[in-house]
Amino acid sequence: MPEIVEQKEEFFIYRLDDFEGPLDLLLHLVKEAKIEIKNIFVSNITEQFLSHMEQLETIDMEKAAEFVDVASTLVEIKVKSLLPKMEEFIIEDEEDPKERLIRQLEEYNLFKEAGEKLKQQENVYRFYKQPDPKVSDSRVILKSMSLGGLLDAFSSMMHKIALQKQAIIPKTIIKDRFTVAEKIDQIKDIISVKKTMSFFELFESDFTKSEMINTFLALLELLRLRVITCYQATLFGDIILTKTGEQDEN
């Protein structure tokens, strides 16, 4: 209930901002006076409404505008009732403001009552459980599968494996029998005994390409170190290797 601010003669004064708009106030006045809504214009309710408007300064602009709107309608109705009736001014199509206000008030009253009935049904004492975390998880279901698909996968896998097995069959990588260092030692050993020898003698028939390369690299190394000297008589002919120093003795 709105707070009673002040008691004045035959009616109470209520603070405007206790009301949800002008219709609320008007309806309240009607109920206080225990009259029918349609009788508001033959009662002193409209005067009471207008007298409340004196408090307008204290409420915000938006609310004030709503109150002034209804107040102006009330004043308009009052003025019309005081003027002598002039039939020619009545425009047929336009609804009588008095009728309109009464209708508006009646409709508002209906919903106000409905709101009160709803209030009796309002229940804020129920609590609801949070959904279980598993609830919205989707179930993964396998699409229909065919045996053909299974066998395709299987045979192509077997093919793949066959190819892999083949790739795995080791390509024999034969370890070099001698490294460059070993060849150097070997040549040095031979030359220290034979003093002079043919380059071709250094190779055996089963020598691999890399062994030949290693032997040649060893030879170059020995030349650089001046352990041996060489002499080639013809192009692409044999190379005669001589231990350094031995030549002069001969």
Place this chain on the structure above:
Amino acid sequence: MKIERLCAIIEAILFLAGEPVKQGDIMSKLNISDKQMKEAIDLIEKNHSGASGIHLLKFNNKLQFSTNPDVADEVSAVLNPIKEKELSRACLETLAIIAYKQPITRLEVEQIRGVNSEYTFSVLSQHGLIEVVGRKDVIGKPMLFGTTDEFLKRFELSSLEDLPDYEKLLERISIIENPQDHMLYKFDDDFELPEEEEIPDFLKDEIENSPS
């Protein structure tokens, strides 16, 4: 399927879901007939109402479990759940207008209430009691509002038809809003509009013979 098993399944579903579950979903996914479903719901309701700690709510063809409101204080003492405050008069008024007249724009509500309703709309939206249900096909395409399942639950309604004096109120509103349509009649409170199909006998011939 045995009715007891169906009850157990539905109980388990509602317990896990927490949220409202459509009856239709349960029926279609489990291949349950309307009759079986109704029977199961009746049985579950019998066990989950009154003094039971868990209550069955039925609204808008959905089912949900909630705690028994009678034990709210004790439950709060132990678990401290979030408690909703009761709605203000202004909110209830606005909510009533939206409930009975949905779908409705904010402007239309404001015309009935004679007051700006932006704040009450935002409160009701925040509480999940109203929601935008479409746009009105007029200039500016204003949003149309309607009530939610949350609204039905909070006001213990199983559907909008359950609103207090639903039919009667809608009829009275229609009379107030369109007096010209009703001028010829003198209304009593329990007057009912005739169905459209009903044409008085003495008029039938005239109507049928008149050029359309």
Place this chain on the structure above:
Amino acid sequence: MKIERLCAIIEAILFLAGEPVKQGDIMSKLNISDKQMKEAIDLIEKNHSGASGIHLLKFNNKLQFSTNPDVADEVSAVLNPIKEKELSRACLETLAIIAYKQPITRLEVEQIRGVNSEYTFSVLSQHGLIEVVGRKDVIGKPMLFGTTDEFLKRFELSSLEDLPDYEKLLERISIIENPQDHMLYKFDDDFELPEEEEIPDFLKDEIENSPS
């Protein structure tokens, strides 16, 4: 407090919490004696066990409601949306090996496929296509896997013998696994295994007449 009311309160609390609630918390916050609590729990357990959809779990002085595991499939059918997925090629491969070579350990499958197959095994298990059928009597007792009835159903087979060219495929696998035993073949890079159905004409009689 009446025992029925206490039961309703505890039911509501367990429902709302969803998770385990300490008995001590309920007793202290509601000022309940050990005896009352025990009595209430016994009563709740009576109503929430066996065929009921919601079961009471008691462990470690805590209470919890959970769903009846007997109805898990139906509950999941309603609450968990279906997402269709195809089996990956890797899964199909693994499945085929298991199907033809069961019972087989994961290591053996991995030796054939040449890749770690932990993930594909877990996927196949999840979908109920393979299962543990025993343990191999070697060091570590590794699990032996085989296909399930679900596998037969999925691939529309009435038994494992229905798998096409069972004997022939087995033979082929052994060829691939032990190439030294079958050095007759020389593989070229573009060698392709013949389709299962293709049997050279001159071999047909031999195969058909050979004892299986």
